[in-house]
Amino acid sequence: MSSSKASGIGRASGADKASGADKASANGKSTTGRPYHHGDLRRAILTAALDAIAVDGPSGLSLRDLARRAGVSHAAPAHHFKDRAGLLTAIAAEGFGLLATALREAADLKEAGVRYVRFAREHPAHFQVMFAPELLRAGDLELTTARALASDALREAVTTVPPEGRGADARLAGVAAWSLAHGFATLLLSHNLDGPVGDRDPEEVFRVLAEMLFRRGE
Amino acid sequence: MSSSKASGIGRASGADKASGADKASANGKSTTGRPYHHGDLRRAILTAALDAIAVDGPSGLSLRDLARRAGVSHAAPAHHFKDRAGLLTAIAAEGFGLLATALREAADLKEAGVRYVRFAREHPAHFQVMFAPELLRAGDLELTTARALASDALREAVTTVPPEGRGADARLAGVAAWSLAHGFATLLLSHNLDGPVGDRDPEEVFRVLAEMLFRRGE
DNA sequence: AGGCAATCTTGTCATTGTCAAGTTGCGCGG
DNA sequence: CCGCGCAACTTGACAATGACAAGATTGCCT
Structure with missing residues (x-):
């Protein structure tokens, strides 16, 4: 039951391939002018x-x-993409890149967590693929560099946690934050939090959770 | 009778429920046995x-x-199992059953989290399948009841959290604990914590994280 | 203009999931 | 005791898929 006819993304749009007349739109994006080789x-x-x-x-x-x-x-x-794994690897790499830039704009660790959750909700496909290692080509260069980038961004966000957070070990604070955000995002995407979260804004809910984690004296 | 040790997933352990067809060959002798119909x-x-x-x-x-x-x-x-989804659904249901019994023996919420992580490490296949909804038959009765069982066990564990845990809303405390444990377990299984955790015992590491979450005045 | 390389197509093969019959052997009612 | 039914498996077939090998087409570069 595949259904899902063409249309949508592809060209189609009624143009036969011999249309040498319209070759405009060198910058692929418009819905009409696919320069034969499909643009990109x-x-x-x-x-x-x-x-x-x-x-x-x-x-x-x-x-x-x-x-x-x-x-x-x-x-x-x-x-x-050479094969299935290649395609998924490309998606994962792109995802890590997007995540890295999203995290880089975070003010503190809590905000980084919020952005992590937001990323998962806005790019669910990327997110799922990024953490499905058995579907990816492990050694891929583009993938590993993108992942390192995201990892750096997260590590940098960890340094912003107030040192009196009694976690002592900053590394563990990072693991805690990552685990909390990743678990929340994963459970959210797998519809396991539909009950508890209800119709509240997931990001706001997560903010509360993050405050439970990084409760300072304040 | 099903409450045997959790580690026994080996081979040909006791069946979980029905399948009343086996009465003659109840004892598993047979080194070469293969009672034609393969036993079970x-x-x-x-x-x-x-x-x-x-x-x-x-x-x-x-x-x-x-x-x-x-x-x-x-x-x-x-x-x-009727098809692929049927097999995976059976695995997921079995997993939720195992998880439910594992959680039921937990003293408090933190311990429940530790057991959650332990479960994921001891039954990685179950764990992965349990949270891959698109591979399962959503409406399956056995699955939903097993899931409800595990959910109940978790809910019960939440009630053991000291009320002065300033989370106020007990439900959110449960979500926080679940997210933390689930995220930690997931990242662990996908080898994303190999660096930070190193050679330390993951359960001990998680205990530290859980203490960060449920830090009371103490 | 001509060639080259990137892009895409056509054809093919092994593998897989799934369905539709058959087959085998155990147990149960007569 | 016996055949009959039924559950547990087998055999066979078919469409879909991933992957590969050549071939065709086109844009681009010199």
């Missing part, structure tokens, strides 16, 4: 994959289905 | 699946491979 298929497949993953999870992803959605042949994705 | 294939496939999942993750699971490992034909698993 790589992006199209990535976004199609993100859509699919957000719905069915990374396991249900089908390269052929993505190709169909993008309106290209079944082997086209393999040219950009 | 259901258990064999479950344990084979747990092994495979622990190595390759739930996504890489192949029913045909499990059948091969069990020495049966490729369609044999389908008779016990």
Whole structure:
């Protein structure tokens, strides 16, 4: 039951491929002018994959289905991402990059946690893939550097925690914050907190949790 | 009778519930036995699946491979578990049952968290499947009841938190504890804490984190 | 203009999940 | 004691998928 006809991301849009007339839009983005070679298929497949993953999870992803959605042949994705693992690795790397920039703007550790949760909610597909190691190519350079970037951003945020937070070991404070945020985000995405959180804003709920963790004398 | 030690997931342990078909071959003798109908294939496939999942993750699971490992034909698993989702659902249900009994023996909320982490480490395959909703049959009765059981056990543990834990809302304290434990366990299993935790005992590390959360005046 | 390399297509193969019959052997009612 | 039914498995088939190998097409560079 695949359904999900083309349309949406791909070109389609009624243009036969021989349309040599319109080659404008060198910067792929507009909905109409795909310069034959699809403009940039790589992006199209990535976004199609993100859509699919957000719905069915990374396991249900089908390269052929993505190709169909993008309106290209079944082997086209393999040219950009070598195989399934390659595609997912690219997604994970992109996710770590996005997360790194999101964390970098955080004022303190609590705010970093809030941004972590927000990231998971705004990019659920990225988030899921990022933490599914058995689906990724472990050694990939782009992935490891992006992950290191995000890791640095988190580490930097940890330094902002007030030292009188009796955790003593700053590293453990970081692990605590990461665990709390990651667990909350994961449970949220897997709909395990629908009851407790209810209709409250998840980020506000998390703020309360974070305050429980980093309760200073104040 | 099901309250045997939790570590016994080995092979051919007592069945969990129904399956009243086995009466003659109740005793597991047979070194070469293979009472033709394989004894109990259901258990064999479950344990084979747990092994495979622990190595390759739930996504890489192949029913045909499990059948091969069990020495049966490729369609044999389908008779016990209707399909892939059925098998994984059975695993998840079993996992929630195990988790429920593990949590029930906890003295307080912190200890419940420790047991949560221990469960994840001792039953990584169960744990991964339990929180991969898109792989499960959502409406399954056995699953939902087992999940409710575990949820009750956790809720009960929450009541043991000292009320002066300034979280005020007991529900939020539960969410905090769950998030912390779940995040720690998840990051642990995905090898994201190999650095920070190092060679220390993860449960001890988690104890420190839990103390950061539920710091009372003391 | 001509060639080259990137991009995409077509074709193919092994593997897998799932369904639809068959087959085997145990136990139960007669 | 016996055959009959039923549960546990087997055999066979089919569509879908991932991956690979060549071939076709086009933009670009010189």
